[in-house]
Amino acid sequence: MKKSIIAAGVAGLMALSMTACSNGGGASATTGAPTTTAAGAATTGAAPAAGGTIGVAMPNKTSSRWVADGNAVKAGLEAAGYQVDLEYAADDIPTQTQQIDQMITKGVKCLIIASIDGTALTSQLQAAADAHIPVIAYDRLIRDSPNVDFYVSFDNYKVGVAQATSLLYGLGLTNKDGSKASNPPAGPLKVELFAGSSDDNNATFFWNGAIDTLKPYLTDGTLVVGSGQDQFGQAAIMRWLLETAQTRMDNLLTASYGGNGAGLKGVLSPYDGISRGIINALQNVGMGPKISDGLPIVTGQDAEIESVALINKDVQFSTIFKDTRKLADQAVVAAKAFLEGKTPTANNTKDYDNGVKVVPSMLLEVDTINKEDIQSKLIDSKYWTQAQVDSGQA
């Protein structure tokens, strides 16, 4: 019963889809309220089913978050009556551009893209626009193109603020909420800073949020970047790779910490894969293995299961939880809106300038996870099971 209502609604919308994104106007289609269900599976229309394929391009399968994202988007779109062409590109730009070219050729009704290099898709997006295919940038903004119709993501600046706040909390300088600790340790405390991939628009937002938060402590000398490498370009890890982060941390330990990490108290990390590379390097020189054994505080992002397991074991200090189910829901809501000839509801229309235009965005909130939050935020919400947390495997 529910299925046929969904399918009926979708069919009625298909007729409209070819004109759906050719203009920026139209009424708001959604409430914008994030949900935890397959949001696209709502309640419209009365015509018979017709389906239609939506192309979903994800960057890689090596990071468990993108696998979770891909699965959640696919499930939501299918529940809404669409077929899904879900592709992963092994972090290879030509593979992703080819996949998107093929989706366009096959006549997908809408594209949902988490880009590898946010600046590399201009001609694909032009082809999509020429074919009246709406484009939704998924988590990563696509830059340098007028043909990005909508952006679904989290508040990326706030992610950076949360990461830096967590570092300060781990160092004992603040309480968990960022307020000043009543009995902070005396500085200077040595830290190192890592940033994400410089071709990913998000990396700069994370960095800016973090640096703005750390700045007062760096300025008054409470915190010191031991290596002196405090610029984004020095801290950036191309493609967010664990191995690259591990090598950089190895080099920092050799050059600035006598090869054994002496004096290093904390490391700002923008992503769990990078965090694990950093932790490997720290443990390889004999630090830790746990925080209670003196392992420096390392932050993270994405609540990847491998890192949640490390947090549970007192190895990684924190991660920022971005609920991929909610993000997937928003992508489905936006896709449905376009296919209904409407404009998805944005909650931010000023911050995401892609170099050509400000892209209307739906930004979701994030949660910081320490060991004591795993049960309430990740297990109770069924994001991960206790068994997965124990094994570190999805």
Ligand code: GAL
């Ligand atoms: C970013 C994303 C982060 C993290 C990183 C590495 O674009 O916002 O949450 O997943 O990529 O995959």
